[in-house]
Amino acid sequence: MISSPDEAGSGAPHTLIRDPQVTTVTGSWTRIETTSAFVRAARTGRFLFEELEAALRRDTDPITGSLFVIDANQAEIELIALKIVREYGLRAMDAWQLACAYLAFDTLAEPHEECAFVTRDAEQARVARSWGYTIL
Numbered sequence: 001m002i003s004s005p006d007e008a009g010s011g012a013p014h015t016l017i018r019d020p021q022v023t024t025v026t027g028s029w030t031r032i033e034t035t036s037a038f039v040r041a042a043r044t045g046r047f048l049f050e051e052l053e054a055a056l057r058r059d060t061d062p063i064t065g066s067l068f069v070i071d072a073n074q075a076e077i078e079l080i081a082l083k084i085v086r087e088y089g090l091r092a093m094d095a096w097q098l099a100c101a102y103l104a105f106d107t108l109a110e111p112h113e114e115c116a117f118v119t120r121d122a123e124q125a126r127v128a129r130s131w132g133y134t135i136l
Contacts, residue, residue, distance in 0.1 A: 016118070016136065018066060025108065027100035028071045031056070033093075072103050084127065094124040101133070 016022050034056055042049035059067040080099035084090055090098070098117075105115040116134040119125050125135045 020066075023068070023108070024066060025068045025070055025104045026060075027077075027097065027104075028069055029093075029096065029100075030069060031060075070100070070104055072100055076103065088123070088127050090123055090127060094119075094121055098124060098127060098131075101128070102131070105133075 016024055035053070038047070038049050038052040038056075041047045041052065059065050060069050062069075077096060077099045080102055081092070081095040084095035084098055085092065088095075097119075101115075101117050109115050114134055115132070116136050117125075117128040118136045119128065129135055
């Protein structure tokens with residue numbers, strides 16, 4: 001989760017990733033989403049693609065990084081995402097992200113442990129909040 005300093009609230013994800021008290025997890029599609037954002041930012045001249053990509057590699061390094069990338073079972077993710085789309089009418093990628101969070105929290109979180117979800121999308125936040133996730 002690399003965000004540009006010219007975006008409102010962009011420091012929050014960076015701070016979470018660096019906080020040793022917080023376990024930050026993301027799905028494998030993050031690589032595609034962030035690379036897409038990096039290319040667009042580079043085209044506008046705001047950033048150098050190589051610098052953003054290097055930061056993502058550092059953050060997601062399996063040994064030294066502090067952002068854990070999980071590869072969940074695609075069929076399971078898609079089934080959950082399909083249910084989310086049908087029930088809540090979210091966009092496909094927003095549903096996919098929530099499905100990944102659901103599986104990660106279900107697998108990794110202890111009972112009654114606070115689970116937080118980072119989003120700027122109001123509809124995605126509404127669904128995540130209804131599931132009991134704290135929105136950051």
